[in-house]
Amino acid sequence: MTHKHAKTLPATPSAPKISDYYGCNVFGLETMKLLIPRETFRKVQEAVEKGERLDLEAANAVASAMKTWAISKGATHYCHWFQPLTGATAEKHDAFIDVTGQGAVLETFTGQMLVQAEPDASSFPSGGLRVTFEARGYTAWDPTSPAFILENTGGATLCIPTCFVSYTGHALDTKTPLLRSIEALNTAALSILELFKSDARKVFSTLGVEQEYFLVDQEYFKSRPDLLLAGRTLFGAASPKGQQLEDHYFGSIKDRVFAFMTDFESEAFKLGIPLKTRHNEVAPHQFECAPIFEEANVAVDHNQLVMDLMERIAARHGLAALLYEKPFAGVNGSGKHNNWSLGTDTGKNLLSPGATPQENLQFLTILTAIVKAVHDHSLLLRASITSSGNDHRLGANEAPPAIMSVFLGAQLTKVLADLEKGVTTKGTDPMWISFGIDKIPPVLKDNTDRNRTSPFAFTGNKFEFRAVGSSANSAVPVATINTIVANQLLETKKEIAAAMKGGKAFKEAVLEVLRKQYKQSKTVCFEGNNYSEDWVKEAKKRGLPNEKTTPAALKGFDLKKSVELFAKLGVLTEEESHSRYHILLEKYAKDIAIEAKLVGEMTMTLFVPAAVDYQNRLAAAVAAQKSLGVAVAAQASLLREVAGRVESALLGAASLNKAFEEADRVEDAAARAEAFCTKVKPWFEKIRTDVDALELLIPADSWPLPKYREMLFLM
Template sequence: MATQRFKALELVSQRKPHDVTPPSSKVSEYFGVNTFDTRMMKQMLSSDVLDSLTNAIEKGEKINEYVADAVASAMKTWAISKGATHYTHWFQPLTGSTAEKHDAFFELAADGTPMEKFKGSALVRQEPDASSFPSGGLRQTFEARGYTAWDPTSPAFLIESGKSKTLCVPTIFVSYTGEALDNKAPLLKALERVDRAATEVCQYFDKNVTKVIATLGCEQEFFLVDKAMAQARPDLMLSGRALFGRKPPKGQQLDDHYFGSIPLRVQRYLQDLEIEAYKLGIPITTRHNEVAPSQFEVAPVFEEVNVANDHNALLMDVMEKVAQFHNFTVLFHEKPFAELNGSGKHNNWSLSTNTGKNLLSPSTKAKENLQFLTFFVNTLKAVHDYSDLLRASIASAGNDHRLGANEAPPAIISAFIGSQLTAILNELEHNGDVKVDKGDNVYMKLGIDKIPPILLDNTDRNRTSPFAFTGNKFEFRAVGSSSNNAAPMTVLNTIVARQLEEFKIAVDKQIEKDVKKEVAIINVLREYISSSKNILFEGNGYSEEWVKEAKKRGLPNVKSTPKALDAMVSKKAVTLYKKMDIMTESELHARHEVMLENYVLTLQIESRIMADIAKNHIVPTAIMYQNHLIQNVKGLKEIGLDDETQEVVTTIRAISKHISEIKRLSHEMTQERKRINAIEDSREKAVAYDEDIKTKFFDELRWHCDKLETMVDDEIWPMLKFREMLFLR
């Protein structure tokens, strides 16, 4: 009789918050202690090795064998001194998570003498078995070789697991023929291209700029559920979301959870998480309650995009490990609970120069504001021209549940810039005489020299916008909470790089015709503003009016992942990635294939779980309760209370109807799944799972099961209810 459910509730009632003791009262004293970062390299490497490594990091120069051996020796010495016994190449395959294979430092010499060994060759490259990682057809199973290659731009770190410590070396992962099998390799190429393109454009304004760094601050939203409760819900454990369950009477409607007092158990968990993150050099600075009950957020300060992405992937792993100690399960699914807010991974992106200038930060100086407008408008133009690629970069089965719901931006890609900047762009497009004085300052009737450094009306962010300007950065809010940031960041940095290259070509052509540089820049910006303003929207992205307006503007509204992914392999995308040397056509098609397969498998798993729970948990419980009611009716009739049986009989009939429908839907869904599984074409199969499984069966099957939850005696209902799981204390 709902034994596991009530055992879980009893266990949770006995939970006590764990004590957490930081290594020091000052974070600065232990921040990065488990990271082989710049400080450690300066201490342990000779000046010539450090110079070579710095050039490799900043200029992409090749690392020779001598430098690799020296770095490996220093890493080994440092790691062993910290208690490490193993090392691993830490990479990010197309599964979306991270992967690692641990090798011991320990070896036996030819004469049997035990020793610790870690050579430069082991640091720079390894050959893990790649046969079981998704490749999208880039290699056959019998061609299992894959190579991991050291990424020196992201610092090595130590992972602690109990008393065990392992040295982790961030790497890319490629096939033996050189194609990228991971998320990091294309991202590194995109960051190199945006650096090069942005630096060339910066030369119009400041000759001292020799490097531009793309930066990322990633807000990570998530749910916490007590571990015992999660384990009592097969759907949560196997799919990451509750496939059944009614919204609790009190959910988030009072907005009392958002920014509220953090429950003590959760606060201790977050404190412990921060300690482990700080030791790994992950600069978390924010923690708070999110809108839905049991939903929370942590966020770091801005870092270089590649490092920020590595840190976010590592943070998710640490979050799960720390949660186990505190008897929690972390849910990263974009929509784990129906009718409650889902979770995103808001990507706050900007560009910064080696001279310390944020290129997306307005200024009080005319020349600096012309530079700001240059990068601002070019970013908007890139988003306009490649909105379909941005949409594809955030597509997943989980995010399909979230996009367009009341807490997330719609599937329509638009940009919010605020009324102040909208007015400035309108003036720049239509009005204003341009004058340039000898001091190279730009004066216009609209007065771009008067843009305030803080744009107050933008700080609200417009939470309905997928891509919002928030004062000195763009916030890509549509990224899902479980995703790897590398995919959207690869697209964003690639399209901005391409747009900046086209901008420079257009400006240089005018300069060659003796047009003043500043005037040429403004002329091109005016063209871009005019051609890309359809992407701008300041209103409510949730409204039906916006859907109609977006259609008039020609903005796509692709709500399902299989169709959104078409953009990945379009002629436009293939041309872009080939021209920018980011990915080959075969690599794009491979990723497309992997994502379609992931979508199919996700829905396949959810479908099987739903049928299992419905037939083996919910229906038997409903029948048991129905039999109890039948006995009740018989008893009432035996004592002559026939009139009192009518309402009970009505309930019995309603239960019978729901049971019949659940059985029918479960059977039909299973048969339909068998038919679809025979389809060979990946896209056709994915679309069929979307339209003929998810759309046709999921909501209706859930509705009947959830109706039974309101009818069956609470004492025998087998599934933990939302009201029991979502209010942590």
């Protein structure tokens, strides 16, 4: 019953249903079906599903429909949207116009413009695949990832996902190897499914990318040269309160953040990005969003768009989105968990064990192949996620270590252990967890717990690759997983065929091969705490690599067996593998060089002047009080500490400069990266120790930069 004096609150205006506008800026198959002739649509479907080449007539029809649709959405330009080896995306905008003989203009967009373009390749990384004066490169339409409209302030652009290759045909991007790996995986997986009489005609990797990020006020961001240019704070004393109260994770979302999230999600939904989850993460001002699974190629494109949208929309709200792996010391960094699985055109998830995994021979065959693939190529897998930023995060008791291991969970570990022994695993009844409260029904317990410390963990019907860094392009680790698994599935097929040729029945042959493979690779399986020192020691005993730095980890790309593996499966040529190795080495050296220059410049132009100014004021105060006979022992001690820290920081900056000059003279890419890693980078922490100590000694109003307590708690 309503009280007679109660006020009626105005109704909250209802937001439009997501389904009403989801994908409205995407030129997908559903839109295409309405706008192009039936026969042309059939050809496009075959291009998407079977990789058939699209003829020029069909391409012209698609281009015409795409242009009409894009212009109706406000687009004036189009671009071939591609992912060069910088790790980011690239685009060159061309207007939908052509000049007629009378000086008028017409909107034009042909099949040739859709299918192929020619951006200048000379300014993108190539790792020696071309010389600077050989500028020609080509982008080619990827029909498996739909075109989309990207709306910016004042305009809109039609973006066409494309591959990017050099004049000689070498891949200069991350999409091309990913697509090749998807084809290799399809071929290999189908060869296994044929053994089990599957009716599947296509197998593909699926992917769900959890994206972690930080938000800070844009004014703080602009006031920090290190955040602005390096993506992380190179200096900063810890805030008295960090994440120790464990009150931020899944906590209520601040209004300003919520406004950003809803705006960001709305734009993502328009682009057909199926974002499902949003929440606070562990560290202050750290957050996460996660989508529903998609085919891996589309999921990678969508994640690249997610990162772009985050940065642009955060700016609208006066915020800065930080995608770097470790922007703040002393609190958790950010990752990008890649949830990887295998799907079929018949709707099956090949990594779903079913109610009785011990009887699901097809599942066990694929599972064992994945374990063997990670075991045999663990350093390559480590190389696929390495970067200067991820080096700060891996192994820091907040993320998996640099040791690549596999977590399977108690049930599957027992199934494989029994398989190795030749023992039949007994089925288990479903287990329930009771809350002890009559009104709350019990919940069904999963077969596996979640091991948050494992880099590559089985989580029910997928593997979660948790070692990927937040700023990474997922195409690289996913293409690597696809490739190593495809290779092992082909080997498994050969071994089963050989066993059957030797007279064994099918089931007996499969079990023999699985038993052998698990025995060879079980050392990569670990069910315990990956953060512990005990695991580091145990992993060393097992012979598992533990490369903690990028220069060391990148050797995984340059191993003879890695190069041969990519070449054998047609994912990367030998030249393309070597080029990526060199590009990543150069990128690492450049990252550290930028940070080195920032450390030196900020020390000399911001911190030392502020400290010397305070030091002079303190010295004058001490001298004045001492002349009056006032006790100044504590103040004199403070003065000595400030002066000592200033002197130490100055000496450190000089040593850093010398180390930088020596490293900068090294020409060999591997030696240069190693020099910046071992000779230059150690000075960062030494200088930071002095500067952070000064931050806690100098008056807050005299400190030249925003502090951690402001950036992480004020918004």
